[in-house]
Amino acid sequence: MGNVLVFAEHHKGKFPKSTLVALQAGKEAVGKLGGNCLAAVVGSGVEGAAQALTGYGLTKVLVADDPALANYLADVYAAALAQIIKAHEVSLLIATSTAIGKDLLPRVAARLGVGMASDVVGINADGTFTRPMYAGNVMATVSLDGAVKVISIRGTAFDATQAGDQAPVEKVTLSLDAADKKMRFVSFDEIKSDRPSLTEARIVVSGGRGLKSGENFTTYLEPLVDALGAAMGASRAAVDAGFVPNDLQVGQTGKVVAPELYFAVGISGAIQHLAGMKDSKVIVAVNKDPEAPIFSIADYGLVADLFKAVPELTEEVKKIKG
Amino acid sequence: MKTLVTVKRVPDPESTIRVKPDGSGIVTENVKYVINPFDEIAIEEALRIKEKQGGGEVVLVSIGAKVVSEQLRTGLAMGADRAIFVACEQELDSLAVARLLAKIVERENPELLVMGKQAIDDDANQAGQMLAALLGWPQATFASKLEFSADQKSVQVTREVDGGLETIGFALPGVITADLRLNEPRYASLPGIMKARKKEIKEISVSELGVDITSRLKIQKLTPPAKKQGGKKVETVQALVDLLHTEAKVI
Numbered sequence: 001m002g003n004v005l006v007f008a009e010h011h012k013g014k015f016p017k018s019t020l021v022a023l024q025a026g027k028e029a030v031g032k033l034g035g036n037c038l039a040a041v042v043g044s045g046v047e048g049a050a051q052a053l054t055g056y057g058l059t060k061v062l063v064a065d066d067p068a069l070a071n072y073l074a075d076v077y078a079a080a081l082a083q084i085i086k087a088h089e090v091s092l093l094i095a096t097s098t099a100i101g102k103d104l105l106p107r108v109a110a111r112l113g114v115g116m117a118s119d120v121v122g123i124n125a126d127g128t129f130t131r132p133m134y135a136g137n138v139m140a141t142v143s144l145d146g147a148v149k150v151i152s153i154r155g156t157a158f159d160a161t162q163a164g165d166q167a168p169v170e171k172v173t174l175s176l177d178a179a180d181k182k183m184r185f186v187s188f189d190e191i192k193s194d195r196p197s198l199t200e201a202r203i204v205v206s207g208g209r210g211l212k213s214g215e216n217f218t219t220y221l222e223p224l225v226d227a228l229g230a231a232m233g234a235s236r237a238a239v240d241a242g243f244v245p246n247d248l249q250v251g252q253t254g255k256v257v258a259p260e261l262y263f264a265v266g267i268s269g270a271i272q273h274l275a276g277m278k279d280s281k282v283i284v285a286v287n288k289d290p291e292a293p294i295f296s297i298a299d300y301g302l303v304a305d306l307f308k309a310v311p312e313l314t315e316e317v318k319k320i321k322g
Numbered sequence: 323m324k325t326l327v328t329v330k331r332v333p334d335p336e337s338t339i340r341v342k343p344d345g346s347g348i349v350t351e352n353v354k355y356v357i358n359p360f361d362e363i364a365i366e367e368a369l370r371i372k373e374k375q376g377g378g379e380v381v382l383v384s385i386g387a388k389v390v391s392e393q394l395r396t397g398l399a400m401g402a403d404r405a406i407f408v409a410c411e412q413e414l415d416s417l418a419v420a421r422l423l424a425k426i427v428e429r430e431n432p433e434l435l436v437m438g439k440q441a442i443d444d445d446a447n448q449a450g451q452m453l454a455a456l457l458g459w460p461q462a463t464f465a466s467k468l469e470f471s472a473d474q475k476s477v478q479v480t481r482e483v484d485g486g487l488e489t490i491g492f493a494l495p496g497v498i499t500a501d502l503r504l505n506e507p508r509y510a511s512l513p514g515i516m517k518a519r520k521k522e523i524k525e526i527s528v529s530e531l532g533v534d535i536t537s538r539l540k541i542q543k544l545t546p547p548a549k550k551q552g553g554k555k556v557e558t559v560q561a562l563v564d565l566l567h568t569e570a571k572v573i
Contacts, residue, residue, distance in 0.1 A: 075460055
């Protein structure tokens with residue numbers, strides 16, 4: 001077994017929890033399959049930022065620093081990773097299934113002519129991987145042939161890694177040519193929010209079609225979200241109806257979350273929504289239809305008109321929180 | 323502009339999928355099949371580009387057993403001009419699919435490829451990115467808005483990413499994968515359905531394309547997921563909050 005390389009995604013030099021989760025998956029892979037665990041920090045002027053990853057018990061923190069890597073772009077980042085993989089005897093590449101991970105890893109795999117397993121939730125000692133298919137209605141055990149294996153991991157399936165021995169930082173030399181620089185970054189329009197991010201929040205409150213309008217998300221759901229210090233999510237139906245942006249979508253084709261507490265408000269519980277939240281530790285459903293499928297997986301179900309129940313709920317939560 | 327759109331036949335997203343007792347596959351009896359919902363969005367976008375630019379061609383391509391012609395016919399009824407069907411009975415991983423599609427692209431020379439961001443059966447979310455890599459083309463995944471330059475030689479794509487919207491640009495040709503909010507696909511009209519009957523679906527064999535379609539990803543076994551049991555119903559908001567506070571200890 002060669003080395004395990006973890007793509008250490010960062011946002012302007014800061015490493016989100018999803019990166020610490022990928023490092024944990026990398027260390028688990030090394031524990032089961034052998035090799036050394038390396039991290040790759042890719043960007044421009046990121047050598048200082050890479051220091052933040054030296055205390056996690058990795059073998060090396062590799063830094064790929066080039067002005068062309070200043071903004072994330074799939075073509076040039078894939079070229080950089082492919083070169084690192086070849087130069088460092090990597091046999092397994094791991095990243096978390098974030099928007100960047102999903103965009104980047106298949107491109108790297110195809111460049112190397114190897115296969116990839118997406119959204120892995122288990123790394124097995126026999127070298128196989130476990131991943132969901134069909135919106136989580138099927139769990140598949142898969143193998144990958146070839147000198148290099150590429151996997152994206154589901155962020156909810158691994159814990160953030162713990163501190164460990166110090167690792168040295170090592171700069172890697174890249175040669176990026178024009179053919180790998182066809183894409184151009186134009187702008188990033190950040191959705192500003194004081195709330196925790198959906199995939200990292202301890203509590204998530206999601207609304208569905210039952211909310212009936214975007215205004216009702218603001219009037220009814222947001223006060224509860226803020227009383228709980230939660231992140232706000234939504235079902236695909238609510239996104240389809242234009243109530244809230246797609247960025248909030250929880251489900252098979254949106255974000256996958258597994259918080260300690262998940263509130264599903266006015267959400268019937270379509271298969272595709274359950275795929276994104278059923279691993280939450282405690283699930284609460286508020287829905288006026290007692291037959292709604294969401295109740296079949298909810299730990300606590302309240303059959304009620306949400307327009308009455310949610311404001312009451314907000315008041316009760318505020319009382320407890322004092 | 324000539325646009326190539328990929329179409330995958332998948333189980334209806336509303337259908338319940340069950341694993342066969344021996345773990346070799348899923349139960350396919352009584353499962354209804356549809357166009358992958360994201361591919362439908364991709365077809366719609368290609369049609370809108372053609373309508374807006376007042377010319378060009380929308381070509382569909384699908385890989386699979388003969389039955390995929392049903393989905394191609396639906397896409398033709400929506401308004402696509404013609405379709406290509408690559409006959410292949412064996413299961414393919416995303417890399418094999420991308421290799422076959424790369425050959426089709428070589429033959430067809432489109433300026434633009436529009437694909438769904440993800441097929442809702444294997445949920446891989448790989449084929450578009452892999453195809454872009456094999457062709458050495460730029461890619462814009464999870465697209466929610468496209469804006470072409472006046473000369474139609476380049477495009478700016480707004481993408482739905484974590485924490486906001488990112489816009490990237492590139493000169494064509496390129497690969498775009500459609501996210502949910504790109505558009506709302508039209509239904510095929512009755513005249514559209516009539517016209518579609520006369521449109522060409524050209525069949526091509528894998529051997530004709532001369533591509534190695536060995537899958538690197540092999541499915542060893544399928545199992546049903548662990549079932550989560552539903553809990554109790556509570557009568558009042560007060561009771562719910564009390565239980566969350568004292569029993570579940572989460573607030």
